[in-house]
Amino acid sequence: MNLARIVTGVLLLFVLFTAPSTGEITSVKIRSDNRRFIFFENFGFTETGHVSIAISSVSVTSVPVTSNLSQPNPSRIGFYLFSNVVREYMNHEDIPCDLDSKYISLLFTFQDLSPPPRSSFNKSHSVTFPSDYSLYFTNCNPLSYVTMDVRTEFYNTDNGNTKDYLSAELTQLPSLYSNFSLVYLILLGFWILVCFKNKLSVNRFHLLMGVLLVMKSLSLFCAAKIHYHTKVTGNPLHDWNIMFHICQLIKAVLLYIVMVVISDGWFLLRPFLQEKIIHKKVLMVLIPIQVLATVALIVKGESGPFIKGWVTWNSVLLAIETGCCYVIMFPTVSLICSVWETEETENDTKAARKYLAMFSMVFFGYMVIMCYGIVSMSIGLLEVTGLGFYMVMFCMFNPFVKNRYLQPNLKEPGARTMQEEFVLI
Secondary structure, eight states: OHHHHHHHHHHHHHHOOOOOTTTTTTEEEEEEEEEEEEEEEEEETTTTTTEEEEEEEEEEOOOSSGGGSSSOOGGGGGEEEGGGGGHHHHOOOOSSSSGGGGTTTEEGGGGGOTTTTOOOOOOOOOEEEOEEEEEEEEOOOOOOEEEEEEEEEEEEEEETTTEEOOGGGTTTHHHHHHHHHHHHHHHHHHHHHHHHHHHGBHHHHHHHHHHHHHHHHHHHHHHHHHHHHHHHHHOOHHHHHHHHHHHHHHHHHHHHHHHHHHHHTTTTTTTOOOOOHHHHHHHHHHHHHHHHHHHHHHHHHHTTTTTTTTHHHHHHHHHHHHHHHHHHHHHHHHHHHHHHHHHSHHHHHHHHHHHEEEEEEEHHHHHHHHHGGGGGGHHHHHHHHHHHHHHHHHTOOOOOOOOGGSSOOOOTHHHHHHHHHHBBB
């Protein structure tokens, strides 16, 4: 089975089975759950923030043991909200149950439920201190299982009337993504113009880079559309959500292909190092793993943090995807080391080595920022970093005829065949 069939199959399965994300209005069904804590949502509130919780069809069962401890205490089961600023203080509290903490905003306990058979409760809570808050459910009764339907709604208000369902730090995302989508579209126009002006030097690699720009622009446009709809209604658009994930997957695959092709020295070192043909093996292993990890991450993200084992699986899958990023660097390092070990090196090879080494450092810095910077950097700064990387890559590997670093040494055996293999015209 070739690589194209694998990727196509994964994409089809993804489209068929992926559910839409739920936005900031979330409906969850909890069934026979004995977890002590269930994390529902983290949201950035302003001074006009509100959280609304409605639960219904509530039942609490216990393991049948001959002890009074088997009778669940409804006052020990409930929902609470707390600011992330006080998380460290809560960790040092010596209390039997988080509901007793002085740092939380207790929303309600099961003692406030309406009598059976309805067993429901609905409450709206106003947030007056702007901060990032987390919503938790806790069950401090051992050996008890909770079943319930939960609907949560998080929003801030503009001018006291209009609801904004995006977290405070994300409220500008629709315009941000729209602007960056337009920028990549303009960059695509320049790339097409350069390719037409230098069509004798254009090959499949340059066309692949053009398609990468198309998918990047489309994914940002879909993200802008989804976040705008979420901002207004609290729920994203199902069709646009699927389109966004497809664009993200295709963009990720294309970016990895471009990176591996560059790292293996298609235009720089490969004509001088014919024995170092490893890009196909890297692609065959790397891309299916990365695609599967991306799909799994999206599916886990769609399910939400309230699903059992969500944190563990999300961390494992993120580690796999991050590892794939750094695997791309291995061919580059191997080629550079091989050139350094060569005693007699042509001038063109030396120049190519420096060119590839410079790009490798840029790429490595980009991957470090994208993998670890998301924790401490704003989305806008990450997008600016990504745009800078794309511009550097496209400037260094454009089809400009006079760029001698990108032209194979036709004096070397097999180099002319290599060039003919990639030239389209």
